[in-house]
Amino acid sequence: MMDTVQAIALAFDYSAKRLLSFKENLEANAQVKEEMVRRQKLKTLFETRWASRSDSLNTFLSAYNVVVDSLEDLEQQGDSKARGYACSIDFIVSLVVVQSTLQPLVPLSAMLQNKEIDLIEAVAENKVVIEQLRRNRNEDGHWDDLFHKATVVAASVNEVPVIPRGVARQVNRVNVPAVNPSQYWKRAMYLPFVDHLIQELTSRLVKNEDRFAAQTLIPQNLHVLTNDMLNKIFTCYHDDLTATTVVEFQEEVDRWRIKWDMARDPTCKLASLSETLAVTNFNLYPNIFICLSILITMPVATATAERSFSLMRRVKTHVRSTMLSQTFKSLSATRL
Incomplete structure (x- = not known):
C-alpha cells in the first residue's frame, strides 16, 4: 500500500500533465480542497521518516476521490500508466487503518529526532503510545469506527469492502476465517499490524x-x-x-x-x-x-546518522568527487 501511494504521488509530482489534471479535479471538489489545507498536490513519503509517512497517507486519504477522478481522466486521454494506477488503489481499508494507527506515533517520532532528547522521558512517552495502541486494539468500537470510515470512503467512489477470494488450502495469501468483510480485515490486517508496531516499540525502547x-x-x-x-x-x-x-x-x-x-x-x-x-x-x-x-554511544534513534547522510549528499557532489577525506571531514564539521 505504501509503495503504491509513493508511486502515484511521484507520478503526479513529476508529470506536468498529471499534476494539471489533479489540480483541475481538486478545484472542482470544494470539500477535498478544504481538507487538503491549501495543498495543491500529493505529498511524497520518505523511507526513514515515519512522521512524514503519516502526513503523506493523510494527504492521500483526503484526496482519494480526486486521485481516482484524475486517473480516470488521464486514462481517457491516453495515459498508459493511469489504468494500472487506478487498478492498484483498491486498498481503502488498509489506507484508513494505517493512517489512523500511525497518527499517535507522529509526536513520539518528532521527540526521538531531537538531538538533546531525554531518554527516560522518551521511554515513558513510548509506554503511553504502546498503551494507547493496546487499548484501541482491544476495543471493538475503535475498529468499528475505522471500518465505517473506510466504508464511507469506498462508497464515495462506488466501491464496497469485500473479502478477497480464497480457497480451502490457501498458503500464499492471508486466509483467515471470517463471516463478513469487517471481521476479515480486522483479523487479516489490523490486528497483525498493531501487534507488529507494539512489538517494535517495545524491543527498541522499553527493552x-x-x-x-x-x-x-x-x-x-x-x-x-x-x-x-x-x-x-x-x-x-x-x-x-x-x-x-x-x-x-x-x-x-x-x-x-x-x-x-x-x-x-x-x-x-x-x-x-x-x-x-x-x-x-x-x-x-x-x-x-x-x-x-x-x-x-547508545542513540535512541538513527536521526543523527541520517542527518549525516543527508549532509554528505550536499557536501560531496559530483563536482567534488575527488575530494580527500580530510577536506570532506572539515566541511562536514562546519556544516553541522
Missing part, C-alpha cells in the same frame, strides 16, 4: 529502559536518582564496571552526589551527557565515567 536509567547520573538529574534506579544501573552495567558490589558502586554515587551538592552555583549544574562526561574524572569516579561513556 533498554534500565540502561537509559544511567541518565540520572547527570548532575541536573541526580534528584530523581533512587536506590531502585541505582540497583538497575549496576545490574545493567555490571560487566563493564570496576566495582564488584552494589555497595561499592553506591558509595561512589554518594560521593558524586555530594560533589554536586557542594557546587558553588547549584543553578549551573550540567544538564547534558557530553558536558558531564567531559568533567568526570576517571580516577575519582571510574564507574560513573564508564556508565556515561556507554550511554553516550
